[in-house]
Amino acid sequence: MATVPTSSSQRVKVFVRARPTPYFASEFITIRDKVISIQLPVSPRRINQQAREWNFLVDGILSNSSQEEVYAACAHDVVSGVMNGVNGTIFAYGQTGAGKTYTMSGEPQYRLRGIIPRALSQIYNTVRERDDCTTIVRISCLEIYNETLTDLLGELPKSDQGSLSLSENEKGTSSVKGLSVRVADNEEEALNMFFEAEKNRLVGEHALNKQCSRSHIIFTINVECHSAVSASSEYTISKLHLVDLAGSERLGIADHSGTIVTETIYINKSLSFLEQVVMALTEKRRAHVPYRHCKLTQLLKGSIGGNCNSVMIANIWGEREHLENTLGTLRFSERIMCVCADPQRNIHYNPVGLIQKYERDIKALKEEMAMQELLHGKQSSKTSVTAHLTEGQVANIKDGVKNYIAGTTNTLEFNSIREIKETFSQFKEYINTMKKDYQEELSKLQEQLSKVDASLSGPIEEKPVKPTKGGKFNLRKNTGAASPTTAETEAEDYSDKKQEVGVSDGQGYGIGQAPGDVANTKLGKKRISFLPKLAISADQKKKFGKGQNLSSDAQEFCIDEDTSGQPYSPPSRVEAFELFKKGRGKEINRIFLQNKDLLQRKRKAAYDVSCKLNQLKQKIDKLRRKLVDKKKGQMVTATTSDGRQILDSEEYNYLKELQEAKREYKSQYAILEGLKLDIPYCDQYTQQSRQKLADEFDTWYKLAFIGDKPSQASGEETSATSSPIEPPETSRFKDLQSMALLQGDPSTMAFYYAQLRTGKRSITERRATIRKKTSMILSH
Numbered sequence: 009m010a011t012v013p014t015s016s017s018q019r020v021k022v023f024v025r026a027r028p029t030p031y032f033a034s035e036f037i038t039i040r041d042k043v044i045s046i047q048l049p050v051s052p053r054r055i056n057q058q059a060r061e062w063n064f065l066v067d068g069i070l071s072n073s074s075q076e077e078v079y080a081a082c083a084h085d086v087v088s089g090v091m092n093g094v095n096g097t098i099f100a101y102g103q104t105g106a107g108k109t110y111t112m113s114g115e116p117q118y119r120l121r122g123i124i125p126r127a128l129s130q131i132y133n134t135v136r137e138r139d140d141c142t143t144i145v146r147i148s149c150l151e152i153y154n155e156t157l158t159d160l161l162g163e164l165p166k167s168d169q170g171s172l173s174l175s176e177n178e179k180g181t182s183s184v185k186g187l188s189v190r191v192a193d194n195e196e197e198a199l200n201m202f203f204e205a206e207k208n209r210l211v212g213e214h215a216l217n218k219q220c221s222r223s224h225i226i227f228t229i230n231v232e233c234h235s236a237v238s239a240s241s242e243y244t245i246s247k248l249h250l251v252d253l254a255g256s257e258r259l260g261i262a263d264h265s266g267t268i269v270t271e272t273i274y275i276n277k278s279l280s281f282l283e284q285v286v287m288a289l290t291e292k293r294r295a296h297v298p299y300r301h302c303k304l305t306q307l308l309k310g311s312i313g314g315n316c317n318s319v320m321i322a323n324i325w326g327e328r329e330h331l332e333n334t335l336g337t338l339r340f341s342e343r344i345m346c347v348c349a350d351p352q353r354n355i356h357y358n359p360v361g362l363i364q365k366y367e368r369d370i371k372a373l374k375e376e377m378a379m380q381e382l383l384h385g386k387q388s389s390k391t392s393v394t395a396h397l398t399e400g401q402v403a404n405i406k407d408g409v410k411n412y413i414a415g416t417t418n419t420l421e422f423n424s425i426r427e428i429k430e431t432f433s434q435f436k437e438y439i440n441t442m443k444k445d446y447q448e449e450l451s452k453l454q455e456q457l458s459k460v461d462a463s464l465s466g467p468i469e470e471k472p473v474k475p476t477k478g479g480k481f482n483l484r485k486n487t488g489a490a491s492p493t494t495a496e497t498e499a500e501d502y503s504d505k506k507q508e509v510g511v512s513d514g515q516g517y518g519i520g521q522a523p524g525d526v527a528n529t530k531l532g533k534k535r536i537s538f539l540p541k542l543a544i545s546a547d548q549k550k551k552f553g554k555g556q557n558l559s560s561d562a563q564e565f566c567i568d569e570d571t572s573g574q575p576y577s578p579p580s581r582v583e584a585f586e587l588f589k590k591g592r593g594k595e596i597n598r599i600f601l602q603n604k605d606l607l608q609r610k611r612k613a614a615y616d617v618s619c620k621l622n623q624l625k626q627k628i629d630k631l632r633r634k635l636v637d638k639k640k641g642q643m644v645t646a647t648t649s650d651g652r653q654i655l656d657s658e659e660y661n662y663l664k665e666l667q668e669a670k671r672e673y674k675s676q677y678a679i680l681e682g683l684k685l686d687i688p689y690c691d692q693y694t695q696q697s698r699q700k701l702a703d704e705f706d707t708w709y710k711l712a713f714i715g716d717k718p719s720q721a722s723g724e725e726t727s728a729t730s731s732p733i734e735p736p737e738t739s740r741f742k743d744l745q746s747m748a749l750l751q752g753d754p755s756t757m758a759f760y761y762a763q764l765r766t767g768k769r770s771i772t773e774r775r776a777t778i779r780k781k782t783s784m785i786l787s788h
C-alpha cells in the first residue's frame with residue numbers, strides 16, 4: 009500500500025465534513041481531532057467474524073462547522089495559490105445527500121453560501137487589493153451527465169447545444185472544444201454566471217435526496233495576472249476547478265429502473281475510473297494512468313495532485329444506515345491522500361517577450377559554445393556558428409567604449425572572449441583616430457605658428473640691436489633652422505638686397521643694415537612704410553599727427569612722405585588694430601576667425617542635437633505610454649480561448665516605432681558625445697589664436713608707434729620698461745584686456761593701453777609660452 013507523504017503541501021489534502029443529523033451513529037463513529045474511527049456492527053448471521061474497525065487520519069474533520077469555517081479550512085489557501093499563479097482543485101466526494109452540493113454551492117442565503125461563491129468573493133477582493141497587477145477572470149462551467157458534456161454557461165439552451173468534445177494538446181492537457189469561457193469583470197458578473205450555471209444544472213429526485221445531482225459539475229475559474237508596474241513579458245495563468253461530484257454510493261441497479269439505471273451505471277463507472285486513476289497516481293512505478301477511460305478523469309487530468317494544490321472534501325452522512333457508504337468515502341480519502349503534489353506557478357510569456365527570451369538564450373548558448381571551443385582549442389573562424397560578432401554587436405561594443413571613455417559609464421560587460429577582443433580593438437581604433445586627429449591639428453598649428461613667425465621675421469630671437477651711429481635700432485633676422493623655409497629664403501633675398509633697412513620685405517618689416525642715407529631719424533625724413541600695402545592716408549596722417557613722441561624705432565617704421573616736420577602722434581589702438589588686421593595680422597586674424605567660426609558651428613550643432621534628443625525622449629515616453637495603455641486594453645479583449653495574449657498590428661507598430669526612436673536616440677547621443685569632446689578642443693584653439701592675435705598686435709603697435717626707447721639700449725631704464733618679462737599677474741590681466749579689445753569693447757582701450765605701457769613683455773618669452781601650451785595640449 010502506498011504511503012502518505014509527510015508534508016501536506018506535497019500531497020492531496022482531505023477534510024471530512026459530516027452532515028449534521030440528530031441520528032448520528034456515535035456508537036460506531038468516533039471523531040478524535042483529525043482521526044475518525046468506524047466500527048461496523050457485528051452481524052449476528054456471520055460466524056467467526058473479526059472485529060471490523062478502521063481508523064482514518066485526515067487533514068481536518070469538520071463536524072457542525074459553518075460554511076465560513078469550512079471555507080477557511082479547505083478553500084482559502086487554495087484560492088490564494090490561484091491568485092499567485094498556482095492551479096487549484098477543490099472537489100466534494102461522498103454519497104448522495106451527504107452535503108456535497110451544500111458544501112460547494114451552498115444555500116441561497118448569503119450566510120449559507122458555499123465554497124464557489126466564497127471563492128469568487130476572495131478572488132475579487134484580492135484583485136481590488138492589488139494595484140501592481142492587472143487581472144482577468146474567466147469562468148466556465150461544465151456538466152458531465154451520462155458521459156455527455158454540457159456547457160452550463162452556453163448562449164444556447166441545453167437542448168439546442170451540440171455535444172461538446174474533448175481534445176488533448178501536444179502537452180497532454182485536455183480542453184473542451186466549444187465550451188463558453190466568459191470574462192467576468194467583477195464579483196457581481198461572476199456570481200451571475202454561477203447562478204446561471206446552478207439554474208441550468210440537471211437535478212433529479214432521489215429516495216435519499218429531493219434535490220439530487222445526477223451529474224458531475226466542474227466550475228472553473230481562470231485567473232490571468234499581468235504586472236501593471238513593470239514591462240515584464242512574464243505573466244501567470246492559473247485555474248481553479250471546483251467540482252461537485254455525483255453521489256458515490258454503490259446502489260444496486262436492481263433497485264432502480266429506466267433513466268435512473270442508466271444514470272447509476274454512468275455515475276458508478278466514472279467514480280470507479282476516478283478511483284483507478286487515484287490508485288495509479290499513488291503507485292510511483294506505474295507509468296500509465298488511465299485518464300482516458302471516462303470524461304471525468306480526462307478533464308481532471310493534472311488537477312489531482314501534480315503541480316496543483318488539491319483538496320478533497322469527503323462528505324459523510326453519519327447515520328447508522330449509511331455506515332457502509334461512509335466507510336467507502338473514507339477509504340477513498342485514504343487513497344487520495346497518497347497522491348503526491350508539487351504545486352508550481354504557471355508562468356507564461358507574451359510572444360514578443362518570448363522571442364526576446366529565446367534570442368537571449370541562443371546568444372548565451374552561442375557564447376557558451378564559443379567559450380568551449382576556445383577552451384578546447386577547436387576554434388575555427390569559418391565553421392563555427394559563433395565565428396564572428398554581428399554588426400550590431402560590434403556597434404554596441406563601439407558605443408560602450410565611447411561611453412566608457414566619455415565617462416558616461418564605468419563598466420563594460422563581456423559575454424565572451426570575442427567581445428573582450430573586440431573591445432580591445434575598439435580601444436585601439438579610438439586611440440589611433442585620436443592620435444591622427446591630434447597629429448593633423450599639430451601640423452596645422454605648426455604651420456600656423458611658422459606663418460606667424462615668418463610674419464614676425466620668422467622664429468626670431470628679437471634682440472635689441474646696438475644703436476647705430478644715428479641711435480637707431482635694427483631688427484636682426486635670425487636665420488636659424490627653426491623656420492628654414494621662409495626665413496632662409498628671405499635671408500637670401502635680403503642678402504641680395506644688401507639688407508637695407510627701409511627696403512620692404514613684403515611682410516611689412518624693413519630689416520637689415522640701415523643704409524647710410526637713413527641713419528638720421530629726424531622727422532620729416534622719408535621712411536619706409538611699416539604698412540606697405542596700407543599706406544596711411546593724408547587724412548589719417550593728419551589725424552595721427554606727426555610722430556614727435558614716437559621712438560626712433562617707430563619712426564623708422566612709419567611712412568611719412570610729408571616732410572613738413574609737423575608733430576606726429578600714434579593712432580588709437582582701435583584704429584591701429586583695424587589696420588593691423590588688414591595687413592600684418594591678416595593671417596593670424598584669419599586663423600582666429602576660422603577657429604572661432606568652427607567653435608560656433610560646433611556649439612550650434614551640439615545645441616541642435618540636444619533639441620533633437622529631447623524630442624526623441626518625448627517620443628519614446630509617449631510610445632511607452634501608448635504601449636502600456638494598449639496592453640491594458642488587450643487584457644480584456646485580445647486573448648485566445650486558451651488564454652494566450654495576441655499581439656495586434658497596432659501594438660506591433662508601436663513596438664517598431666519605439667525601437668526606431670531608441671536607435672535614433674542612441675545615434676544622436678553618440679554625435680552629441682563627439683561634439684562635447686570637440687568643443688573644448690576648438691575653444692582652446694580659438695583662445696590661443698585670439699591670444700596670439702592680441703600679442704602680435706601689441707608687439708607690432710609698440711614697435712611701430714611707441715618703440716623701445718634708446719635709453720633702454722643705453723641702459724637707462726624707465727619704470728615702464730624696467731622689466732623685460734611681465735609678472736604672471738600682469739600677463740594674465742593683459743590677456744584679458746586684449747581679449748576685451750578683440751571682443752569689441754574699444755572704449756576701454758585707453759585704460760588698457762595705459763596699463764600695457766607699465767610693463768614690457770618679451771616676445772621670445774611669449775612665444776615660448778605659446779609653444780609650451782600647444783605642446784601640452786597635444787600631449788594631453
Ligand SMILES: Nc1ncnc2c1ncn2[C@@H]1O[C@H](COP(=O)(O)OP(=O)(O)OP(=O)(O)O)[C@@H](O)[C@H]1O
Pocket residue numbers: 026027028102103104105106107108109110111214217219220221222253254255256323
Ligand atoms: N452541513 C450541512 N448543514 C446543513 N444542511 C446540510 C448540510 N449538508 C447537507 N445538508 C442538507 O442536506 C441535503 C442534501 O444535501 P446535498 O444536496 O448537498 O447533498 P449531495 O451530497 O449534494 O447529494 P447528491 O449527490 O444527491 O447531489 C440538503 O437539503 C442540504 O441542505
